[in-house]
Amino acid sequence: MMNESHKDMGAPHLSKKILDLIEQKGLSPKPRWHFFVREWVVWGMVCVALLVGSLATTLTIYIGNASRFMERHILFSDLLFLFRLVPFLWLFLLCIAIFYTVYALRETRRGYRWSSSWLVAGAVGVSILIGSSAHALGIGEAIDRYLLTEMPLYKPLTNFHPKMWMDMEKGVVAGTVTEVEKETFMIKKLDGEILKIMVVSEKDMHALPELHEGMRVRVVGTTTIEGGENVFKSTAVEPFRGRGGSLFKRVRIPPLPEMKER
Amino acid sequence: MIRVSTEREAFGCIVDRYEEKLLRYLRRIMPGLGEEAFDVLQEIFIKAYVNAQGFDTTLSFSSWIYRIAHNEAVNWLRKKKARPETIELGDDDFQTFTQSMEIAHGTHERALTKDAVTRTLSHMPEKYYTVLVLHFLEGKSYEEISDILTMPSGTVATLLHRAKKQFSSIHEQHHDE
Numbered sequence: 001m002m003n004e005s006h007k008d009m010g011a012p013h014l015s016k017k018i019l020d021l022i023e024q025k026g027l028s029p030k031p032r033w034h035f036f037v038r039e040w041v042v043w044g045m046v047c048v049a050l051l052v053g054s055l056a057t058t059l060t061i062y063i064g065n066a067s068r069f070m071e072r073h074i075l076f077s078d079l080l081f082l083f084r085l086v087p088f089l090w091l092f093l094l095c096i097a098i099f100y101t102v103y104a105l106r107e108t109r110r111g112y113r114w115s116s117s118w119l120v121a122g123a124v125g126v127s128i129l130i131g132s133s134a135h136a137l138g139i140g141e142a143i144d145r146y147l148l149t150e151m152p153l154y155k156p157l158t159n160f161h162p163k164m165w166m167d168m169e170k171g172v173v174a175g176t177v178t179e180v181e182k183e184t185f186m187i188k189k190l191d192g193e194i195l196k197i198m199v200v201s202e203k204d205m206h207a208l209p210e211l212h213e214g215m216r217v218r219v220v221g222t223t224t225i226e227g228g229e230n231v232f233k234s235t236a237v238e239p240f241r242g243r244g245g246s247l248f249k250r251v252r253i254p255p256l257p258e259m260k261e262r
Numbered sequence: 263m264i265r266v267s268t269e270r271e272a273f274g275c276i277v278d279r280y281e282e283k284l285l286r287y288l289r290r291i292m293p294g295l296g297e298e299a300f301d302v303l304q305e306i307f308i309k310a311y312v313n314a315q316g317f318d319t320t321l322s323f324s325s326w327i328y329r330i331a332h333n334e335a336v337n338w339l340r341k342k343k344a345r346p347e348t349i350e351l352g353d354d355d356f357q358t359f360t361q362s363m364e365i366a367h368g369t370h371e372r373a374l375t376k377d378a379v380t381r382t383l384s385h386m387p388e389k390y391y392t393v394l395v396l397h398f399l400e401g402k403s404y405e406e407i408s409d410i411l412t413m414p415s416g417t418v419a420t421l422l423h424r425a426k427k428q429f430s431s432i433h434e435q436h437h438d439e
């Protein structure tokens with residue numbers, strides 16, 4: 001231990017002591033590449049976190065979009081149902097990615113100069129920018145489709161329920177168009193049953209000039225019985241793309257018992 | 263061999279240049295440290311030597327070595343599970359501090375005595391006390407404090423503002439008692 005009194009008494013300067021200690025312990029400066037590698041590793045972590053955040057954003061936008069039609073037409077009063085449509089898995093992953101991005105940015109050489117709010121805003125902004133571009137390129141849909149077909153655990157995690165489009169009591173039905181007439185068309189529902197759809201609003205027919213056999217649609221309306229058969233009077237018809245839509249052939253949907261009884 | 267020797271000589275000059283400054287800083291932020299201050303100081307210079315190649319040239323060297331000193335002080339306090347004891351201000355520090363705080367004798371509502379100032383500072387949270395020391399006693403700018411404490415300049419400004427406010431409030435409180 002050194003002290004001022006030693007120095008006053010002509011003891012060696014601190015610099016001499018330290019240089020002796022350095023020599024004695026054989027210490028040498030860490031090479032420059034050590035610091036470069038560390039910095040690159042941290043930036044690599046930032047990039048990975050941003051990539052995960054962007055993918056989570058893509059999936060959130062995609063799943064949110066896919067559910068929008070239903071929300072718009074029938075579910076304003078059914079908050080619990082709406083709640084089930086929120087892609088919590090991806091939102092949760094997005095939050096984790098943002099947190100991790102901010103943490104990694106803070107670890108960069110000059111990361112401390114930015115306030116947390118700026119770092120969060122930057123991470124969210126980049127995730128949204130890349131995420132929405134990826135969504136426009138259909139990457140979200142491709143990933144979602146892949147996970148739905150290849151990972152059995154994914155479905156329950158993202159509340160994926162194509163069957164929710166088979167709830168005629170709630171006024172929704174989906175299927176593939178088998179026949180088109182002037183004011184009606186027939187669809188083969190997800191459970192394989194054939195249903196006659198009566199177009200109530202002419203607007204829908206105009207909005208769907210492309211309605212043709214083989215087209216996948218989702219329909220909102222009410223069920224009535226006419227001439228002893230079930231007829232679904234539509235108030236809105238929309239091509240069924242995205243989640244559940246183009247997955248008909250890929251995702252096996254077991255028939256619903258209550259649907260069969262009808 | 264020659265290069266190593268020159269490097270060490272240069273480093274010796276750095277030690278000579280910063281020894282007093284850093285020792286004074288350590289004593290200010292770790293009052294009651296006593297002789298152990300030299301051990302901490304030694305550790306600071308060894309860390310600076312080992313990490314010399316990692317010095318960010320966009321920073322001032324002073325900020326960089328103060329950062330090492332500050333981190334080492336915090337680590338030392340953590341290791342010893344010690345809290346800074348009662349602050350002892352020298353006459354010069356007292357003058358500098360009160361003048362810098364724009365609360366010099368006579369201009370402040372209540373005259374500041376050295377005892378009152380040290381008592382008030384001793385009651386302040388460490389984060390506030392540290393920015394006050396760096397700004398008013400070490401004469402560091404917001405940017406330099408930002409580089410030393412690795413926090414945004416805006417946060418430094420906020421901390422300083424709150425520290426000044428808290429200083430006045432604690433001082434008033436003690437005076438009323």
